[in-house]
Amino acid sequence: MNEKDIELIEEMIEHGDEVGARNAFSGLHPADIAELFQSLDIKEAEWAFNLIDDKEKKADVLMELDEEDRKKLLENMDPEQIGHFIDLLDTDDAVDLIQELDEEDREEVILNIEDMEQAGDIVDLLQYDEDTAGGLMGTELIKVNENLSMPDCLKEMRHQAEDLDDIYNVYVVDDDGRLKGVLPLKKMITHPSVSRIKHVMETDPVSVKADMPIEDVAIDFEKYDLVAMPVVDSIGRLVGQITVDDVMDEVREQSERDFQLASGISSDIDADDSVWAQTKARLPWLLIGIIGGLVNSVILGGFESQLAAVTALAFFIPLIGGTGGNVGVQASAIVVQGLANGRLELKEFWNQIWRGLRVAIINAVVISAVVLAYTMLTEPGDYALCFAVSASLFCVVIFATVFGTLVPLTLEKLKVNPALATGPFIQITNDVVGLLIYVGMAVWMLNIFPH
Structure with missing residues (x-):
């Protein structure tokens, strides 16, 4: 339209x-x-x-x-x-x-x-x-007993199909209602007079338990390229089916929730929601950000004499905070994506930490070397400043990567949405910790290289 x-x-x-x-x-x-x-x-x-x-x-x-x-x-x-x-x-x-x-x-x-x-x-x-x-799941589906002949199966299908809008699969069950297989429509054409359905059905169909989380269901749909999937109870009885349109709707809604959470929005809102609803959703993380900013001001207040002595130290504070935030969000985003698509499992907890640490060391060496070269050129002879900035960046990149990897894995283990780790939580934490590292490193370097 x-x-x-x-x-x-x-x-x-x-x-x-x-x-x-x-x-x-x-x-x-x-x-x-x-x-x-x-x-x-x-x-x-x-x-x-x-x-x-x-x-x-x-x-x-x-x-x-x-x-x-x-x-x-x-x-x-x-x-x-x-x-x-x-x-x-x-x-x-x-x-x-x-x-x-x-x-x-x-x-x-x-x-x-x-x-x-x-x-x-x-x-x-x-x-x-x-x-x-x-x-x-929905309960609208076609199921037939494994002992039916093909003609009887067709009669049963016609009867059940009267109340259905769409037919995706014909499920085969035993006398106790347990899922035994799936009957492809092709088999009905090529085996019109087979004695029993169980002789031509496809056994061991992909199915999910009724208590399986939706995220895992979506992964199975993608993995096996399905349009519909049977759902069974704890003893294998067929209780319903899930269709791909339902999964796509749920995945879209979950993606929207994760994006809002990662953006610092605490509840599900739309652009046309009321001013009060949008304010309630956005204000909590803004207040937390304000607290983080106030903590940073306290840290800088305790660093006032050093900043007065070497004013150039203040120029690099945004660099430290911005780099830590970017690195942390990158690391957490990779982990959250891996958890979401099933390519990363919690049993790989320490392997992922070790992998992230190795990546962090490489990135930290490159970044700190580039900044060290820059400060040596722009502030020649000011070794306290040069080494404070480059060493701080090295430590900040290491911390932000490990923290950004650890937090979503821990949240997943605690059954909390790991998308929280890609938002303001990581950025605020890295800002505060990064500034603490920078202040400590600057004081140390000023003691080694008196200004």
């Missing part, structure tokens, strides 16, 4: 053209309608939403909306209306919607779901942590 189409429909809504808006919505994809709603105020959005005739499209539009916009629409609906929409959604989407409701509203909405089987599935799924495979 281009900008002209959007402007045209917005004009229809602005002028209350029900017929024109209704006809326009009938030919639009739910995602396009949701995009259009972002530019409307709540009253206009409610009015336009009620003009969508197709109930299933209406439910899809609801799920395509941003969480905040969806919440505004749901606030003005009674539990019975919400229950009707949930009847039209896949179970994974239905669970996501219910989890966004207030605790007191959830039970009432579930009671208004007409399809009791759907309601039962939703109640079961709500038991899972939303950050696990169980919290992401």
Whole structure:
């Protein structure tokens, strides 16, 4: 949908053209309608939403909306209306919607779901942590018994497919519901009269446990190039499936959260959130940064006499702080990325520290040598300054690299989001420690080479 189409429909809504808006919505994809709603105020959005005739499209539009916009629409609906929409959604989407409701509203909405089987599935799924495979999966799938013949299998598939929008895989289970294999559609064509499904199914399919973290599920999807993956319980029974679109949505949301955390934003916010919401999210780390700055001023206050004696020492303070911050963020970003894509595991804790230390030594030698050469040229004969700056940089690079490697690994071990280590925490710490190193090194050098 281009900008002209959007402007045209917005004009229809602005002028209350029900017929024109209704006809326009009938030919639009739910995602396009949701995009259009972002530019409307709540009253206009409610009015336009009620003009969508197709109930299933209406439910899809609801799920395509941003969480905040969806919440505004749901606030003005009674539990019975919400229950009707949930009847039209896949179970994974239905669970996501219910989890966004207030605790007191959830039970009432579930009671208004007409399809009791759907309601039962939703109640079961709500038991899972939303950050696990169980919290992401849906129960809509096709499963057949391994002892069925191909003709019987096809009959069973037709029966189950009536309630499904998409078919990704046909899962094969035993009499106890345990996942035994996957039946490719090609096998149905090439083996139309096979005696038993179990003779042609693909055994040992890639699956995940219901309690597996979503990050690990995403890694498996990428590793095996899957579009859908079965989910099993602790004893191997098939309980649902996860599709690639659900994984991509979750990965995008996780990436946004990590980026905001790395930028010093303490909660999930959008550009159109209220001033108060954005302030609450941004202020904590700004205050911590202020504290770090005040600590630096105290350190410099204790260094006042040395700065007065050698004013050139002050010129290199930004260099020390900036280098430490950059090196620390680089080191932590590499570790966070490795943890996120599964290429780095916690069992490699000390190996990664040792690898980071070797990189740090090489970088520190090069950086300190370049700065030593520069200061020797610009401040000839001032050995205290030259060696203080270059030696401080050497130590700061070593510290920042090891600290930037150690912190995300430690946070991961403590089950805290390691993306925190790529943000202000690393920069502030390296600023303070770097300045302490510089002050200590300068005092030492001034004692060795009196000015």
